Amino acid sequence: VSILVMNGPNLSRLGKREPEIYGSLTLDDINRGLADAFPEVTFEFFQSEYEGALLEKLFELEDRGGCSGVVLNAGALTHYSIALRDAISAVIMPVVEVHLSNVHKREGFRRTSVISEVCVGVIGGFGADSYHLGVQDLLKRVEKE
């Protein structure tokens, strides 16, 4: 089982960035936590501040034969990137949308996600556990295949 954990803009700043909202773990801590919790999974971890780099990553992976699925925290791109939405619908791999914070408890603009419709599900508000729940869902999907 191979899973891509992909993070968009500003998630490289975790640990320093608004810890009262996003917690004190760094992105490396979160990624290490996933690798420790799911030793049977081959993870690929990718983060970029750039929209296009996220699209390229999805396409590059798809062209290599794909993976079991993608856990994606698209950051603010969630709320407006039609390009990211189209890329998710262009690939066969299932994509789980995750958020550290509960986006429904915050500013109104965060309540809109343009990617949810093309993702298999949405998990938010559980901090690093949101990623773990995303991986669990993808593992269940692989079992059912």
Ligand code: DQA
């Ligand atoms: C986020 C929520 C987004 O609204 C925000 O722009 C982020 C992080 C989260 O993980 O809670 O960058 O995706």
